[in-house]
Amino acid sequence: MRPTLRQLEYIVAIADTGQVGLAAASLNVSQPSLSSQLAEVETDLGVTLFHRGRSGAKITPAGEDVVRKARQILHDIQDLRAAARGGEIFQGRLRLGVLHSIGPYLLPGVVQRLHREHPSFRLIVREESTRDLDEGLRSGRLDMIISTPEDHPGAEQTPLFTEQLWAAVALDHPLADAGNQIVLGRLEGQTFLTLGAGHRLSYIVAGLATTAGGRVSDEYEGTSLDAIRLMAATGAGIAILPSIYASTEARRGTDVRLMKLQDSSAYRDIALVQPKQSKSLPGSEVLADTLKSEAARILSGPLAGL
Numbered sequence: 001m002r003p004t005l006r007q008l009e010y011i012v013a014i015a016d017t018g019q020v021g022l023a024a025a026s027l028n029v030s031q032p033s034l035s036s037q038l039a040e041v042e043t044d045l046g047v048t049l050f051h052r053g054r055s056g057a058k059i060t061p062a063g064e065d066v067v068r069k070a071r072q073i074l075h076d077i078q079d080l081r082a083a084a085r086g087g088e089i090f091q092g093r094l095r096l097g098v099l100h101s102i103g104p105y106l107l108p109g110v111v112q113r114l115h116r117e118h119p120s121f122r123l124i125v126r127e128e129s130t131r132d133l134d135e136g137l138r139s140g141r142l143d144m145i146i147s148t149p150e151d152h153p154g155a156e157q158t159p160l161f162t163e164q165l166w167a168a169v170a171l172d173h174p175l176a177d178a179g180n181q182i183v184l185g186r187l188e189g190q191t192f193l194t195l196g197a198g199h200r201l202s203y204i205v206a207g208l209a210t211t212a213g214g215r216v217s218d219e220y221e222g223t224s225l226d227a228i229r230l231m232a233a234t235g236a237g238i239a240i241l242p243s244i245y246a247s248t249e250a251r252r253g254t255d256v257r258l259m260k261l262q263d264s265s266a267y268r269d270i271a272l273v274q275p276k277q278s279k280s281l282p283g284s285e286v287l288a289d290t291l292k293s294e295a296a297r298i299l300s301g302p303l304a305g306l
Contacts, residue, residue, distance in 0.1 A: 099127070130147055130199050165260075193240070198266065242268060
């Protein structure tokens with residue numbers, strides 16, 4: 001039957017790397033062999049999958065559809081093999097996408113526990129923006145994602161936890177003595193610091209700034225929560241930080257003053273999201289429980305009683 005599973009692996013690798021040579025190296029085959037197989041697939045299907053030139057292999061519109069289907073077929077084969085072993089996601093490999101503002105703080109403990117309890121399990125983590133996570137889930141590039149549920153309509157969602165948002169100011173900021181909690185109205189006229197566009201958090205912060213009568217900085221957009229915290233520490237503005245990060249920061253000692261925002265919209269929900277299908281991937285409920293448990297442990301830290 002053509003195309004073969006191996007040929008499907010070839011075209012997915014080319015799509016992922018954007019280079020025939022890089023794809024060949026990643027699959028441990030020669031470049032001429034891979035090029036020959038690609039030409040054979042394109043002849044069999046009667047379409048051009050990639051435009052090849054000096055700049056690499058650029059996928060065509062028809063190629064995008066074929067690669068999306070190829071990813072799904074290869075994923076289904078992995079599920080079949082796991083099922084044959086009586087398995088679940090822990091019998092093989094899981095490509096997990098996660099928000100930049102969640103992964104480094106939530107996942108270390110989760111990965112450690114999963115490796116201990118399921119030593120044969122391969123977890124491949126990709127930290128991406130909300131927008132890119134949605135694309136990855138829809139294209140089949142990612143099996144599951146940890147993200148804000150409102151950004152992935154139509155997908156299957158398992159709620160994990162809700163994060164309160166915190167204001168972080170420099171230690172010598174006039175609001176640094178406001179106490180452990182602060183009402184949003186006290187931030188009137190202030191400059192809000194947040195992640196760049198493409199992150200749900202940036203939209204939430206923009207809404208808070210509007211309600212407070214403040215403004216979102218147009219001079220600096222952070223690429224990480226650490227970056228915007230450091231900018232707040234220099235007095236450049238007020239960083240808005242979610243609880244998982246704020247709790248982690250409080251544990252290690254902080255260069256900013258943290259205050260819980262008192263407002264009904266100062267929160268974000270986090271869920272484990274996977275494509276809608278007849279039933280959830282076997283073992284996904286175990287993964288969700290592990291994520292919930294680790295989040296609860298982090299959130300029970302120094303900031304819990306504030």
